[in-house]
Amino acid sequence: MGLMVAAAVSSCDIDRLPYNSMDGDLIVNNPDAMVTGAYAQLKQWSDPMHRLGEYAGDNMMIRGSSTDAFYEFISYARTPNNYRLQNFWDYGYKAIAQSSNIIKLFAEGESAEMDNKLGECYYIRGMMYFYLCRAFGKPYYQNPETNLGVPIVNGTPDDVINDLNLPDRSSVKDTYAQAVSDLKKAESLITVNKGHSYASKEAAQAMLSRIYLYMSGTYKTPNAEYARLSLEYADKVINSGKYSLLGRAQFMKYNTFKPEDNAETIFAVKRVATEFSGDDHYYGIGGMYSNIGGMGWGEMYASAKYIDLLNETGRNDWRPDRYSIVDARAAFIEPTYSKDDNGKYSTVFRFIKQDVPKKAGDPQTLSYIQAPATINGNTVTCKDGDKEYTLKAVNAAQQTYSITYADGKTYTGMIDYYISLNRAYPQFYIVKCSREGEESQLHSPVISRLGEIYLNRAEAYAKLGNYGAALNDLNTIRNRSIVNGGYSSLDASNASKLIDKERQLELAFQAERSYDVFRNGEPLNRSYPGPQAQFENIAPTDFRVTYFIPQDAINSYAGKLTQNPTSN
Numbered sequence: 001m002g003l004m005v006a007a008a009v010s011s012c013d014i015d016r017l018p019y020n021s022m023d024g025d026l027i028v029n030n031p032d033a034m035v036t037g038a039y040a041q042l043k044q045w046s047d048p049m050h051r052l053g054e055y056a057g058d059n060m061m062i063r064g065s066s067t068d069a070f071y072e073f074i075s076y077a078r079t080p081n082n083y084r085l086q087n088f089w090d091y092g093y094k095a096i097a098q099s100s101n102i103i104k105l106f107a108e109g110e111s112a113e114m115d116n117k118l119g120e121c122y123y124i125r126g127m128m129y130f131y132l133c134r135a136f137g138k139p140y141y142q143n144p145e146t147n148l149g150v151p152i153v154n155g156t157p158d159d160v161i162n163d164l165n166l167p168d169r170s171s172v173k174d175t176y177a178q179a180v181s182d183l184k185k186a187e188s189l190i191t192v193n194k195g196h197s198y199a200s201k202e203a204a205q206a207m208l209s210r211i212y213l214y215m216s217g218t219y220k221t222p223n224a225e226y227a228r229l230s231l232e233y234a235d236k237v238i239n240s241g242k243y244s245l246l247g248r249a250q251f252m253k254y255n256t257f258k259p260e261d262n263a264e265t266i267f268a269v270k271r272v273a274t275e276f277s278g279d280d281h282y283y284g285i286g287g288m289y290s291n292i293g294g295m296g297w298g299e300m301y302a303s304a305k306y307i308d309l310l311n312e313t314g315r316n317d318w319r320p321d322r323y324s325i326v327d328a329r330a331a332f333i334e335p336t337y338s339k340d341d342n343g344k345y346s347t348v349f350r351f352i353k354q355d356v357p358k359k360a361g362d363p364q365t366l367s368y369i370q371a372p373a374t375i376n377g378n379t380v381t382c383k384d385g386d387k388e389y390t391l392k393a394v395n396a397a398q399q400t401y402s403i404t405y406a407d408g409k410t411y412t413g414m415i416d417y418y419i420s421l422n423r424a425y426p427q428f429y430i431v432k433c434s435r436e437g438e439e440s441q442l443h444s445p446v447i448s449r450l451g452e453i454y455l456n457r458a459e460a461y462a463k464l465g466n467y468g469a470a471l472n473d474l475n476t477i478r479n480r481s482i483v484n485g486g487y488s489s490l491d492a493s494n495a496s497k498l499i500d501k502e503r504q505l506e507l508a509f510q511a512e513r514s515y516d517v518f519r520n521g522e523p524l525n526r527s528y529p530g531p532q533a534q535f536e537n538i539a540p541t542d543f544r545v546t547y548f549i550p551q552d553a554i555n556s557y558a559g560k561l562t563q564n565p566t567s568n
Contacts, residue, residue, distance in 0.1 A: 031102060035117050038098040038124050039198075039270075045091035045128075046269040046445040048084045050285050050433075052135055052547065053511025059306045059504065060289070060430065061530030063299050063422040074532060080548035080563065088135065089550050092128045093153070099125040100155030112191055119189030123199035123207070125154070126182030127447070130211055133175040135547050136564065139519045139540055140172060140215045141223075148562060149175030166559040169549075176215060183208050193242065196259040197270035197444070202237050206266045206448035209233035209456045218521035219496040222463035231464070234457035237266065243450040248480055252331035256435050259444050266448040273439045281441040286434035289509070290334070293440040302333050302428040304352055304366075304528035309505055313482050315398040319345070319417050328481040329505050332432035338420040349373040349382040349391060350426070351413025352529060353405060366529045368426055370418055380415065425529060432509040446510055451477055455503050462495040474499060477506055496520065518545050543568050 054060065055073040062074055069084045071077075099121035106114055129150065137149040149172040170178070186204040193200045212230035217223035237243070244263045246254065251264075259268040271284075281287060281295040291298035310316055316330035317323060318337075325331055340346050348370040355365045371382035371389075380391045380401055391401035399415035419426035436442040454473045461470035467490045475486035487498055503516055517524045518540040526532045538544065543565050554561045 031106060031114065031117055034098065034102045034105075035120055038095055038102070038121055041091050041095035041098060042124070042269045043271060043275065045088065045095060047285060048088035048091075049131060050445055050511045051084060052088060053514060054509060056524075057513030057517070058524060058526045058528075059303055059508040059513050060300050061303045061425065061526075061528065061532065063301070063425050063531075065531050066299075076533075076538060076544045078544050078548055080551035080554070082548075082550065085547055086550040086552055089132070089553050092132050096125050096128050096153065097155065099128075100153075104155045108189070115189045116192050119186045119191075119201075119204075120199040122182045122189065123186035123204050126179045126186060126204070127207055129175055129179040129182065130207065130214075133172060133179070134214065134515050134519075136549060137172040137175065138546055139521070140176065141217050141221070141519070141521060142541065144173035144176065144215075145171055147172045148564070149173075151561065152178050164558040166557060166561075168560045169562050176211060179211060180208065183211070196262060196265045196268055199267065202240050202242055203267040203448055205233045205236045205240075206453055209237065209453060210448070213456050213459060214515075214519050216460065216463055218519075219463065220521065224464060227460040227463040231457055231460035234453045234460065237450070237453045238457070245450055245454075245476070245480060248328050248483070251480060252325070252328045255332065255432050255443070256437070258437055259446075262449075264450045265446060266450065266453075268444040268446045271436075271442060271444045273437070273442055276442075281439070284433075284441045284443060285445065286431070286441040286443050289430035289432075290434055290441075291429075292431070292434055295440040296434070298336075298427060298429060299422065300430070301422075301425060302430050303526070303530065304368075305526070306504070306508060307333070307428060309501065313485050315395075315400060315414065317398075326482060327485075327505070329508070332430060332509070334429040334431055335416075335419045336427040336429060337417045345417040347373050347375070348416060348418045349380075349401065349403065349413055350416050350419070351403060351411045353411055354407065354409060356407065363533065364535050366527065366534055367424060368529050369413075370421075370426065373415055375415070430509055451480075451506055452510075452512075455499065455506060459499050459503075462490070462499060465492075467491050467495060470495060470499070474502055477502055481505070541568065 051070045052073055055070055056076070065071060069082045072079060072082055102121045103118060106118060108115055108118060129152070133149040138147040148169040150169055151167055152170045152175065153166055183204045186199060187201050187208070190199060190201045190204065193202070209230050212226045212233065215223065215226040216230055217226070243266055246264045254262070254264070259265050259270055276284065282297060287296040288300045289298070290296050310327045310330045310333070314326040316326050318333065318335050320337065337345055350368065350370045352366050353369055355367050357364070369384060371384040373380060373382040382389050382391060382403070387406060389403050391403055394400040394402055394412055400412065401415065402410055402412045404410050419428070421427070433443040434441050436444060454476050458470045458473035461467070461473065471487060471490040474490065479486045490498060500516065500520065504513060507513065514524060521540050523537040523539050525537050527534050546564050548564050549561060554563060
């Protein structure tokens with residue numbers, strides 16, 4: 001599908017509207033439907049948006065290779081022929097076209113109501129440019145004046161037939177500038193907050209806080225001007241008083257609240273059950289992470305790296321008869337404990353070991369072991385194959401132990417119940433994208449929430465050298481999830497590590513992780529069990545950090561559309 005032809009000529013071909021096109025008079029007389037159409041594009045866009053952002057990170061793993069196009073996001077085997085990538089591009093630019101056409105049709109100042117609608121369109125357009133640029137353009141700290149962003153095409157040309165000569169990609173700097181300009185316009189025009197499923201002044205400010213954070217350089221070479229602006233816009237959202245952090249108990253059920261019922265959500269792409277039918281719930285975002293009530297593939301699980309972060313302060317015990325959550329974020333993980341033929345859980349010692357390569361030259365790999373375990377007083381043993389091991393206590397109260405394995409290496413693990421396997425992997429289901437309302441896999445993707453804004457401000461403060469203020473914001477989030485778990489100090493030596501860790505824990509499964517790593521100039525490492533390249537460091541300068549422009553978009557583009565490089 002072309003970038004603008006389908007989106008501009010038939011820009012009203014949108015979800016849940018009873019027509020495929022409108023003439024100009026009908027558009028002018030029905031601006032509400034046009035704005036609704038712009039929001040409708042976000043429903044289709046949000047699915048590939050999530051998969052691009054989350055699957056390329058280190059919060060999750062998949063049970064094995066897949067023929068689905070999303071596997072390229074996980075494996076970093078980038079190609080331009082990917083229908084999910086195409087959908088992300090198409091629906092992003094449809095939303096831009098829809099919003100731009102409304103902006104061109106209506107003048108500002110006619111009424112507060114119409115200005116509000118225009119502001120919503122500016123928000124949608126600015127957000128789309130940012131999301132598209134961070135996927136297809138290199139991180140901002142890397143030569144934004146010369147690196148390519150995405151085409152800036154604000155609306156349908158007046159003469160579509162004879163004047164459809166579209167511009168090539170703008171620079172990353174200019175694309176960000178367009179996003180910032182649109183969002184500032186949204187901030188100035190929106191005066192009515194219609195709820196968490198609609199653009200608002202605060203939603204624009206929240207997105208500006210994030211964009212300026214992306215522009216604020218790395219911890220090693222920060223850009224103070226943009227860090228201050230990120231802080232300024234975070235202040236506006238926090239001080240508005242319109243949102244509040246959920247308490248710990250409520251936060252542990254965040255995924256179950258509808259956007260309109262969630263005091264922490266600033267903007268979410270609203271989905272409703274009637275948009276799905278029957279087995280279509282399998283194909284929602286949560287359907288890959290879990291199977292709930294018979295719905296979902298349940299083929300992707302929380303990574304061992306993410307589980308370890310959750311357990312860093314103290315063990316989260318998911319066993320049904322011993323359920324105890326230390327880090328509130330662990331409530332979004334549900335291992336699939338299975339019972340034996342007698343209806344009882346089997347006690348095992350689970351740990352991760354280094355595999356012996358089958359032949360010289362094979363890559364290093366890690367794998368899970370769930371060895372049947374026996375507890376006899378203070379003596380704990382497990383059996384793997386024909387060999388029995390006596391375990392050494394690391395923290396007996398939390399049932400964590402170490403094993404000196406047959407390969408001579410010592411590994412640490414924990415006593416747990418047997419978790420059913422999918423292929424060779426225990427199923428640590430993720431439910432953060434499931435269970436909205438009463439629907440098993442219904443989920444309205446969260447774009448901005450107050451928890452992120454505190455973390456944005458913490459990072460901005462740290463990049464400005466104000467570590468005391470950064471620590472206060474960081475611990476606001478940390479103490480919400482871990483009772484009395486706040487960090488004791490923050491300085492130049494640990495700020496990047498602790499803030500990055502908290503962002504990973506807090507924003508997991510919201511499509512932020514891979515971008516967060518690369519924008520701060522860090523490599524991504526996924527050394528945990530799974531089919532990914534487990535011991536590969538993906539540098540932030542690697543050409544695979546950016547996605548290829550979809551080939552179909554290039555082929556149908558009315559003008560030159562430059563592809564991303566195919567090597568470093």
